[in-house]
Amino acid sequence: MCAKYYYRYCPEGIESRYELLVFHKNGPFLPLTDYYHDCIGRNDKSTANSYLNNLIPFFNWLDDYSNYQGRRVQWDDIPEVIRVAVEDYLMNKMHCKVREKDTFRFVNKTNKSIKTVSRFLSALKSFYKSLIRLKKYMYSNPMIDSYAILNELKNEGVRKDKPRMPSEAGTEEPNSTRRLTDSYFKLINDEWQPEIIGDKFLPFEVYKAGKKVNWSLREQVIAHMLFEGGSRASEVIELTIGDYRARKSFQEAETFNKGSHGKRVKFIRFSKDTTKLLMMYINKERAKYDEFKRSYDELPNDAPVFLTTVGTSFTRQSWYYHWHKAMGKCEIKLNPHKTRHWFVTTSMREIYETSNTDAEITIRKNQLIQYMKWSNKDTIQVYEHYFDEEKHREIHNQMFENMKKLEEDYLKQKKNKKTKKPILTVLEGVKRIGMDEDILEMLEGLE
Structure with missing residues (x-):
C-alpha cells in the first residue's frame, strides 16, 4: 500500500x-x-x-x-x-x-x-x-x-453541571465506581478470550424471563434461534425472507458474518419446534403488521423476517429493549452475546460425550469451526482446555473414589489380621528404564 x-x-x-x-x-x-x-x-x-x-x-x-x-x-x-x-x-x-x-x-x-x-x-x-x-x-x-x-x-438528574463538594467536606457520597467512557469503541486491555458458559438450563431461564414480561412471538423466536444457532443477535434479527428460502432445509437460514459486509457467507440452524414458531410468527403476528397483510408465500425475498409494530424492519437496538426488560425483571445479568458462548460450550460438551474416538472428536470439532465461521481456528482451544480440565476432574474424582475404597479394604484387613509392611516392588526396576530425570528424581524420594 x-x-x-x-x-x-x-x-x-x-x-x-x-x-x-x-x-x-x-x-x-x-x-x-x-x-x-x-x-x-x-x-x-x-x-x-x-x-x-x-x-x-x-x-x-x-x-x-x-x-x-x-x-x-x-x-x-x-x-x-x-x-x-x-x-x-x-x-x-x-x-x-x-x-x-x-x-x-x-x-x-x-x-x-x-x-x-x-x-x-x-x-x-x-x-x-x-x-x-x-x-x-x-x-x-x-x-x-x-x-x-x-x-x-x-442519572445526573437535577445535579447537572452542579459541582461536587470536596471529599473533605463529608457532605456527599463518594464516587465509588469508575465512570465508563462515552467512547463507542471501548478498549479492554486484557487479551481476548471466549467465555465458557456451562449452565445447561440457561436457555430455559431466559425463556421463562421472557414469559414474565409477555414477550411477543417475535422475541421468543429470536431467543430460540440465538441459543440453538450460535449466531450473533444482528445475524438473526436482520434475516430476510430470501435468507430463509435460500436453504434446502426449513430448519436453516443463510446469514452474514462479522466483517462480510452483509454478504451471506454462512447459515444458522435451529430446531423443528423453533421452525414451527417462526412460521406461526410470519403468518400471524408478522402479517398483522405487514403493510399488505402478506403471509409467507406472498412475501418477496427482500422482505425482513422480523417487523416492528409499525411495519418497519426490526433492529437490534429495538430488540435489546425487550431483552433487557426480561433480564431485569428476573434479575439475570446476561449479555445476549453470551448465548453464542453457551452454544459453543454445549456443542463441545456434546462432541466430547458422544464421540467414540479421538479422530471422531477432531472431525466434529472441525465441523463446528466451519459452522461458526471462525477466522481464527485457535478460538476453539479455550473450549478444548475447559473440557480437558473437565475430563481430568472426572479421572481425578474417580481416583479419589478408588482411594476411599482401598482405604476401607485396608481397614477391614487390619481388623482381620496383621498385615505385612507393603513393598514398593514396582520402583525396583525403574532406573533400568529410560525415564525423564524429573520423574526419576521424584520417584527416588519414594524409595
Missing part, C-alpha cells in the same frame, strides 16, 4: 498560517491539516504529532481497503458507515477482537495486536471532535456512544 497521505513542515523563510501541511496525492488535504492545528491549540505538540501519525495509516487504509456496500468509505461519511470502517480496521489491520455490547463495542487486544490501538482510538475521537467544532463534519461524532451520554444525563 503506497502512502497517499503524508505531511511536510513549512520551510524556513516561508510565511504561512500553517506550520504543517498534510497532503493527499500531492495536493493539500485540509481536514487533517486543520485538525492538526486545532489539536496543537488544545494539546501539546507531541500529542498532536502522535495523533496525526496514528491517523494517516487509517486514512491510507480507507482509500485502499475500506468497503461499505461495494464502495470505499470516505472520512466524512455518516457515523454508521465510519463505525463499520473503524471496526474493520481494528480487526483486520490492528488484529483486535471486537464484540457487540448493548449500544457500543468492546475492543480486545490479542497477542498480534499493534501497541498503538488505544492511541489510534483516542486520535480518531479527537479528530471528529475537532472537525465538528470547525463545522467541517456535519454529523455527530461517530466515535462517541450517544446512548451513554443520554444515560449519564438521566
